[in-house]
Amino acid sequence: MRLSKAWIIASKDLSIFRKKKSIFYSVILFSLFVSIGLPLLIYVLSGRSGSISPDALSGLLTVINAFAFFYIIGAASLPTAIASYSIIGEKQEQSLEPLLATPTTDSEILLGKSIGALLPPLVAIWIGAVIFMGLIDAITFGLLGSLYYLNAVIAVIMLLLVPLAAITAVEVSVIVSARVNDVRTAQQLGSLIVIPFAIIYVLGEINAFALTVPYLLILSAIILVVDIGLFSLSVSTFRRDEILTKWK
């Protein structure tokens, strides 16, 4: 496995995505909404700063934490559109055959496509998160008397859960894209992966799951196991012999 080869493929995919406006905007819009829209909402809810009762303050912090979970849902949904396009696009252009004829291994191609699909959402989410944390700090500093961010919860979310959820989305998209022929179907099937994450979000709302470091670490471990399982499935899907003869 040579990373340099995977990177050549990823950067080719990235230059195609740049030309696909719908993909480009879906990533940017999501990030803007969560990073600027939600803090604005908090700003309005907090009564435009000033004083606030302790009860209201703890309620506000719960909402802020719930908003942080949106990033995980974003990570699980944004790569789907890109990964599906990146594989079905190659199928429609019939460009996999010449690509497979180059001295590049199947896993280098798969890795390149995964990096290409992971980078735009991850970068958008991480940049968005920095803006989000800055705005939230600016809004809540007066109320708390201290900086709410950084904290351990957001660190676990950004550094563990967000990448792991994005990887899940990419792997599911690879497996789905091998079996269907149009981008829209693949995106719809692939986006089903959001459902488990949405369920976790709802569990959080009804207090069956807490956004605390131990819970989040357990969740990360579960997703990691799922990712490893999906990884071996996507590798066995992405084999040259299968691609040219069995993929529909």
Add this chain to the structure above:
Amino acid sequence: MIDAVNLTKKFKDITAVDGLTFHVDEGEVFGFLGPNGAGKTTTVRMLCCLIARTSGESRIAGYDTGNDSDSLKIRKIIGLIPENVGLYGELSAYRNLDFYARLYDRTEQQRKESIERLLRLLGLWEKKDHPVGTFSKGMKQKVAIARALVHDPGILFLDEPTANLDPGAAKTVRDFILELKKEKKTIFLNTHNLEEAQKLCDRIGILKTHLLRIGTPEELKEALWGSKTVIGLEEVSDMIVAAVKQHTSGKVVVEDHRLVIDVKNAGQENPGLVQAIVAAGGRIQFVQEFSPTLEDVYLKTVRETP
């Protein structure tokens, strides 16, 4: 350069290619003819390490196409122009080629030079920054040809490179293949175009799941028809036929005012035949050598096999 022994590919219950055995020399242009579904594309895919064979053996430059580590070495030294161009429509011609050149570990300098040289040769340099999606079929095919050559491979696989092209574009592509032949590249060419095969190929194989025939165009014609001499006469008499039969052991057929005579070596036998006819009182209008076209050979071969 290219070797196959009993090469076979089955898709579930369909046998696409059965027991192919052939050899292509370095610097040779080898043409593969066969009807739709004959297994030409399947054979090329096996040779380019794109699909696994079911049984038999195939080697490129001594490397085994069925072995993972050999397969990488093979893919470094071959270029493939697949049946479908498979270019990235959103990207420019230059970016398409540059992507491939990178995958072959070309340095920036090498990439610039080879891409410019190829695009200029194929008359596409002015269009290098246009998205390939806006190109005509012929232009796309030329980009696909350039893509197969960015790493200057010694062995080329071309799967119907002139299909769907107008006569002018097809000729450009054919002339380009002739240039590659002069550069001593080994070329494996799938085609439906018999004239093209005749013009470009040193040897030809006729495939219909099995390899039905293989040889130079001349060998194929001779194997199927042998050589014939046609002699046109003012009038054919029994005496003339008897005189001819005395002179040759080959078959003699009378068609109207013509004698069609099987000969082994026309150059050696014709003078004697003419002398015998003249001596028997025949008045000769013309002497012709009958030569079948490659199309005759192809159609006869393919039709004779169910």
